[in-house]
Amino acid sequence: MAHRLLRDHEADGWERSDFPIICESCLGDNPYVRMTKADYDKECKICTRPFTVFRWRPGRDARYKKTEVCQTCSKLKNVCQVCLLDLEYGLPVQVRDTALSINSNDAIPKSDVNREYFAEEHDRRARAGLDYESSYGKVRPNDTILKLQRTTPYYKRNRAHICSFYVRGECTRGAECPYRHEMPVTGELSQQNIKDRYYGVNDPVALKLLNKAGEMPSLEPPEDESIKTLYVGGLDKRVTEQDLRDNFYAHGEIETIKMVLDKACAFVTYTTREGAEKAAEELSNKLVIKGLRLKLMWGKPQAPRPESETSEGGTQQVAVAHGGMLPRAVISQQQNQFQPSGPGVQDQPPPMQYFNIPPPPQLDRAFYPSMDPQRMGALVPSHDGESKSGSEKPQQGQHYPYQAMPPPPEQYPTQLYPPYGYMQPMPPYQQYPYHPAMPPPQAPPATQQYQHSGPPRPPPPVSGPSTSAPPVPSSSGSAPPVPGPSADASGSSHQ
């Protein structure tokens, strides 16, 4: 060790650095990582010059990782010092180079003294501040690269290595063995060589990826010509409707965008079929918004459904649509319905869960008054009597369907539908137990709000019809103050 301290490091061209050049996957998910730094600890696997080795543990279930190649070598190819994959795209060098048509291979010598000399020169120039021709930052990403790139960190590569004793059946360490007790995956991919990977020559993983890229299917337009809707999957709360709009507007006029956050998807409908096809062609496999890779497929048409009224057709019907297959849910008229109802309607439980009442037949004609028990004056039992709290609490969502009483006439137009799906406003004698003077509809049923208002609402603000509106009608304004007192109410009611 002493000889290391006495040598003149500048003269030798040994490398020192302050922080490793690594990718997110190699750094790990723990924000409190502890790293050791050892100057000139090992020689670079490529250029064999001593360099600063950093060693850390990238997460709880990870092995310790250390830098394998020096910073000079990693800068020359713009790769991570540990995994030798591209820093921006997470791809092997060969893949990135063929996709972007960069060929720097001839410039870097690969053997003996030439290599060391080149590395040292490069290092010297970099330290002196001379800008070398690094084209990596300037190249525009093209289609292929966007399709192939890795968008989220991949922590599986940080797992411990396979226990070779276990493979032979001889591991005596048992439970405390830190290596993985699994059989190794053999195949062509396991014969990798660090130099081949670095120089981008004869890399099996790269070849596999390139083949896959060539065969990635493009999205075919469906035969049914009337479908103008694309299904976008894999959404997150970070992706907003505006993001979708920005991405999709370029290909055609968007008719509507509907986001179904519950199922992490969205449906984009174009006014023209051509627009939709163009968007599908351009964006399939390439849609990445805010780092999230999104899946693009064609939407499926919805089966024609009985509707009593077009614009106010049963919300439950829509709910059923969502309870079923997602891609079916998008047809323009459905979307129209959705605009007023707000996006969360699919949260509603299927309309079939009535409490003691058999579900009424779903016809597209008007119902007769005699078909509705409530119209005939029968009292529909509710769990908490006349306290609206029951109606608010989802409680398997069972109550609300029948507490979704047809609202008083003045509220009706904006209101949600009663589960029975009929349209007529109720005759006056309906109003009796449920509707004391109602504040004007805080109607627009925002189902999501309903779900959130766990604690029962105090009767006055939200009584009667608004309770009948299954989603908690409260606009966001009323929601926050209510949980306060209602929490007490719920507390006391439980005693």
Next chain:
Amino acid sequence: MPKVRTNRIKYPDGWELIEPTLRELDAKMREAEIDPHDGKRKCEGLWPIFKIAHQRSRYIFDLHYKRNEISKELYEFCLEQGYADRNLIAKWKKLGYERLCCLRCIQPRDHNFSTTCVCRVPQHLREEKVVECVHCGCRGCASGD
């Protein structure tokens, strides 16, 4: 380590009672010393040495401090003759170190980031439950476990 009974050494009273056990432990230590290293890891070869040293010191410490069967004179005699490790026993007298395995495991200079060995961490605070520390093969010497 004195293994032979010479005439020059004056043994205090009570020595005859503890002598057989100490001879046994010495024999055990000798076996551990000449054990071949085949089939063992590089660090694993030293583990029995630490283990027996701990055991020996523990015997004498227990006799004097816990069971009070030995006079102070005999105890000091044992320490001086090398039948127990004085420094290790000094740690055992401290709160929290009653079950310390060896002195290496609490030496921060021997570890990265100036910590102690993983065997000193109580089991309910650890992530991996089963662990053998690399210095002495200890599986957990925190006082609570």
